[in-house]
Amino acid sequence: MTAPAPGSAPMIEMKGITKTFPGVRALSDVSFDVRAGEVQALVGENGAGKSTLIKILSGVYRADSGAVLLNGEPVHFAHPVESLRAGIAVIYQEFSLLPERTVAQNLFLGREPRTRFGLIDGARMRRETREVLSLFAAAGRIDPDRIVGTLDVATQQVVEIAKAVSTGARVVVMDEPTAALNEAECEELFATVDTLRTRGVAIIYITHRMREIARLADRVTVLKDGEVAARFDEVPEPAEIVRAMVGRDIADFYAAPATAGEIGPPVLTVRGGGNAVLKGIDLEVKAGEIVGLAGIQGAGRVALAMALFGQAPFERGEVTLSGERVDFRSPRAAILGGVGLLPGDRKSEGLVLMQSVRDNGMLTSRAFAPLWASDRRNAHADTTGMDGLLDRMEIRAASYDQDIRALSGGNQQKAIVARWLSMRPKLLIFIEPTRGIDVNAKAGIYHLMRDLAREGAGILMISSDLPEVIGAADRVLVMQEGRIVAAFGRGASEQEIMHAATGGAEVAA
């Protein structure tokens, strides 16, 4: 494969695509194309129709009207298997790898090489797996015999992309591929995308992050309310993309930092906290304060969150919450004690997909209401209050009684945020709070966090999005190998934080 001359005919063309779900017009008359050897960014707010467009391309959904052309020929895919056979691979927001199988088994699933006796040729499978993986800088170290479920998310993603390439995909679609990756892993993914591009693959790249568009895209298509709002043949300034997405400029993306008068006494104090992963954790989060927690994957940030939340408790040290010694041995105990935790992963959060949007928002408060000793009335977040929160999150749904499964990914995430906000915990831990959330709603979450802090909560925010940590937090702590190794006030640079996160000198927290 070689990259074709610029300006060549589109490899994929979608013309006049319209798609209606009950009560929602997801797409109306959308036209879109992507050429070999280019990255076409597809952006838009949560619910704008991006994933739906991709699902029509791959044969998951059928368009009400419109046409899909592959190399100028009309195609009709009734099932994703058909589009995959035609060379279109989609890397979904949720992975499709089988976690209990090896890397090689996943790569060759359903098309295993056979010996002449008809047995699976394991040696050849491993060799070819190594060959495919060697295309990707990030994948050179992956053992073909490794069980996929034991790999970190970033590596699983490389395997998923390698799988697409090994099946001969000429079109690769990535739907928010960096949502679960940290900074360094994002760089690896970008290199992978560059490799695909130089190999002449046509790439459709869906993201909510402006920096990725600037880094990767050749062209940009903006969807808004199911229509094409703008098309850019060259990547414009982020502000211009945001304007096309949201329909206006966003002022005050981050909320104003806490003023000295807004910071109260410590809500959380940890002294000498430790367990199998964590070492000598000294930490304080004050009322009114948002503390950001940065670090690379495996630095112990999530372990710290899990210790505070009673999921993987501290084995050493002292923890006080609002001045009282606590020792949470279960999440339930932590929740009852006033600790909330918002994981970024929609699935692990146990989003109850069968429920309506409003019920999901109210789920936690209702489940714990009888036990939520300190403030029962608050815990019984009434429906009106919940609707208000859902409104503030600008959740895009036909109605709040709608089944949450039908919401776009980002809107599901917003419903979870609303759920926790209704509980008013003393300490609220956010893990990757804006993963998969559109630029406008991100601003909404930062402002909600600030409002919660102003109302007296202490907030600990774990995020791999460095601009977010810097912009939204009053202080930033950096973890490395289970320890807090550095502390920064406002105005720290990404370089300083990265330096500390990747092995800079030890600094007292």
Ligand SMILES: Nc1ncnc2c1ncn2[C@@H]1O[C@H](COP(=O)(O)OP(=O)(O)OP(=O)(O)O)[C@@H](O)[C@H]1O
């Ligand atoms: N299976 C479905 N049934 C009903 N409505 C649906 C279904 N799938 C999507 N929708 C609706 O279609 C619209 C577009 O959703 P889509 O998932 O394409 O958005 P998106 O742009 O991918 O958003 P996000 O950035 O949140 O992933 C939304 O209003 C969504 O609720």
Ligand SMILES: [Mg+2]
């Ligand atoms: Mg989507």
